[in-house]
Amino acid sequence: MVQQIARRLNRSMEEKLSPHGLNLQQFAVMMTVHEFDGLTQTEIGERFSMPPYAISRAIDHLEQANLLKRRQHPTSRRALTIHATEDGRTLGLALFEIVNDVNNELTAPLTDSQREQLGGLLKALL
Amino acid sequence: MVQQIARRLNRSMEEKLSPHGLNLQQFAVMMTVHEFDGLTQTEIGERFSMPPYAISRAIDHLEQANLLKRRQHPTSRRALTIHATEDGRTLGLALFEIVNDVNNELTAPLTDSQREQLGGLLKALL
DNA sequence: CACAATCATTTGCATCTGCAATAGTCGCAG
């Protein structure tokens, strides 16, 4: 059941993301950068256990699309820090709405108290 | 959260499946055939909304591994029906154990009543 | 200081996936 729901969620997200030219991984990176500007790539990856090479490629794409840019880490010459561009910050706001929409859509069959209950149970499983 | 849990679930399943040389899709097909012998490929796909080409390829693999075989549909010359071989039936039993193990592992942090609650809430979302 | 181990990131390559096109079959309208 969890898997079926997750698949529905994914499809739903991808649909709403595709007009922006993003896939789910790129979306996750954008959200993280929107919340914390200036993290290194590894740090971003740790936020949702995404392997380094995936981050690398997601950022390739996002940098190409002029949503992010890489900069030298101030103290380490091997790390890079990731920053949202103007376009990136704008898109970030649109992304928040998408998450909300999808969440509401998914949990529409539940009452508010059920929603809380579900949240609690799921958190216990993490 | 749903997605994170689903990913954990997937990894866990794949781990236990890999000794048998199966991936998740092939596993799903095996379980369905184990439950209903003689369905057409499309019917199998409908059980968990898997596109026809994915079924086709999963069965290619499973037939190769001598777990299933395709037969002509008794009344339609375009459809094929799928049947478990002896090996396939044996493996099917092992697969049931895997599902149980993974379920228990996942829901270990919950009490029995919480488990039921979660089940109910998830079902409502399907 | 030199060397080995570790770290952050990238890349080559093989495999997996999804979409769209194909081949063959079937049902039905005229």
Next chain:
DNA sequence: CTGCGACTATTGCAGATGCAAATGATTGTG
């Protein structure tokens, strides 16, 4: 009974994904 549109299954191809190796930087140890 003919032809067209819908159905089953498969396949070619392009893009995505995962692993493991490569690159360059850094730390620690003797």
